[in-house]
Amino acid sequence: MGKGELITADQAQTAGTLLAGCCQRLATVTEIEEAQGAVVGSMQRLQAMAEIAAVLDRPEVEAMIMFAARAGAIETAQNVTDYDVLSVSKMAVCRGYLLADAAGPQFAVIKGKGGASFLVKEAGHRHKLRERGATQIKASAAALRVEPRANTVGKHDMLLIGEASCVLDGETFKVERDERMPIRLPCYETDGPDGHEAKARRRLIRDLWLTISGEEPTGEMLEQEESLADVRPVTMIEDSTPEPANEMDPAKLFDMDVDSLRKIAKSMADKSEREALADIVKAITAADTETLQANAADWMAAARMHSKTVQGMVSNLITYKAAMLAD
Secondary structure, eight states: OOTTSOOOHHHHHHHHHHHHHHHHHHHTHHHHHHHHOHHHHHHHHHHHHHHHHHHHTSHHHHHHHHHHHHHTSSEEOTTOOHHHHHHHHHHHHHTTOOSOOTTSOSEEEEEETTEEEEEEOHHHHHHHHHHHTOEEEEEEEEEEEEEEOTTOTTOEEEEEEEEEEEEETTEEEEEEEOTTSOEEEEEOTTOOSHHHHHHHHHHHHHHHHHHHHOOOOTTBOOOOOOOSOOOOOEEEESOSSOOOGGGSOHHHHHHHHHHHHHHHHHTOSOHHHHHHHHHHHHHHHHOOHHHHHHHHHHHHHHHTTSOHHHHHHHHHHHHHHHHHHHO
C-alpha cells in the first residue's frame, strides 16, 4: 500500500486498538516507577514505546499519517518533507498526542536549524490535561501593546498578559502572566492582536500542563519568545475566584508560592528531591536581608536540580522576600 492511499475502516479500527493498548501501558509507567523503581519503569517505558513504534511503522498507518497531514488534522510547515511528517508524527504519538482530534490539530510539524520537530498546539495540551483528569480547563490572553525590541533596530515585540486554569482532584491550578512579567512575542509593528493572543493562550495552557505534570518540553520545538526571563510564574489556589495578583502585597504572593512549592514537593517521588526543595523554601522563609543577599545565588543554583517551573517559583520567592524585608 502506498503512503497516498487511505486505509479501510477495519484497518483503522485494528491500528487504533493496538495503539490504545500501547499508549495505556505507557501511561501506567509512572505508577510502575513508584512501585518498583526507576530502572524497572524505564524498561517498561521502552517496551511500550517499541510497541507503539511497531504499530506506527505499518504501511497502512503511515498512509493514514500522510492523509492526516494533507487533511489538516496535523499542521505542517511548507518546508517539511514527507519523511519529516512521518518521523515527527511518530515521535509526537509516542509522547501521547493524537493524530486527529475534533478540537483541531494537537501538534504541528515544523523545521528549524536543528531539523524537524513538533510544536504542541493548544488542543494537544488540553488533551493531556483531560487525560490526567482535569476539568474546567480555561485560558485567556490579552495584548497590552507593541514595543520596539531593546537594542534591535526595526524589530518589535507584542506584550501580552493572561492566565490558564483547571480543576484537578478538587483543587484549582492556575498559571498567570501579568504586567510584571508579560509574554513577549515577536511581531511586526502593524500586527493585530488575534494571532498573538492565540499563541499566548497556547503557551499558558502548555505551562499549566507542565506545572501539573512536572514535565519539561523535551523534544518539542518552542516558538520564540523574546522575554529576558525564562520562568513561568505559577500559583496553585483553592479558590476559583482569587484576588488579582497585581493587587496583592509581596507577603501574600510569597505565601501563595510557598504553598505551591510545598504541594509540588509533596508530589515528588524522590525523597532527596523533596527534602532539597523543602530546605530551599525553609531557608528563604527564615532569611533576613543579609542572609538573603549572601545566599540567593546558592539557592538558585540548588533549584536547578528541579524543573524550570520550580526554578521560576524559587526566583519569585527571593524577589518577594526582598520586597517584604524592604518594607
